[in-house]
Amino acid sequence: MSHNDIISDWFEEYGNDIYHFLIYRIGPSDAEDLLQEVFIKALKGYKSFKQNSSPKTWLLSIARNVAIDESRKRKSRKWGNTIPLEKANEPKTDISPETIMDLNEETKIIYQCIQRLKANYQDVLILRGIKELSVRESAKILKWSENKVKTTHYRAKIALNEELRRCSYEGAQSSRAVR
Template sequence: MISNKISEWFYMYNKDIYHFLVYYIGSGDVEDLVQEVFIRAIKGFDTYQEKSSPKTWLFSIARHVGIDEIRKRKRLRKKQIIGFRDEETDKETPEKILQLNEDNRLLYQAIQSLKANYRDVIILRGIKELSVSETASILNWDENKVRITYHRALKTLQKVKEDFLYER
């Protein structure tokens, strides 16, 4: 029963989750993280309350998976700075991390330079085109905060993109 439902959701939402994580993490190599989202969904299925849509619930899980991955990468960088070497870190090259075309790379850089709240709301509302209520549910905000933060984030993103273009 549970695995059938999760399988159905996987086929419906795996591409959306994949694209969300690409923008959130900044790497095109997120297939394992997509799987992790659905593994966590299976493990936490009993906590799913049908107050929100399955898509909203899965995006919430994906956001937490993304946060965990960013923390993991920061720890790896710190180890590297201290002198420890990790084979996994050595495999990551700028070309591999940014396998996006030039236009997407500029957008990616601009998004990554935003503070976390702005980045979250831009990815969910602007890129994944989720509704205000879905975004509020994922971020655990009220809808008004989503609207205000999204507006401010768009203004900031436009300024950052202009700065990037000016620097080129």
């Protein structure tokens, strides 16, 4: 079986998982392009896949690196356009109207709150909480120790709960203002 065939099979098997990871990590507007980039990198780097982990773990590791690169590009673009500092720290909100319509209200709030967290928290919440990967699989993808995955996941859940409370409070305040 050729490398192209193997990567093609992996795309069929793991493409949705990689795509969902990218949506939560970067946002839906660029997820499809980045998904293609992940599989192009996998094809080019196939010889470096040592089969110490599952193909899914390896692909998610590539996706994480692609997402980090994209985040850096976005930050450099923000600084290049001299956006005021208070705007630079706002969460990403480049979700298409179609995507918003597909999400239920609770999922939208969780998505927005995850986007407001720091990158390490986003990664571990998506891998452990949303994709339901094991501590060991997450550690391989993140290149962390298993203890760091557990600790960071715990802290990320606390930060997400605080962010969710903040979102709920802001939502309650805005609904009162509308009345």
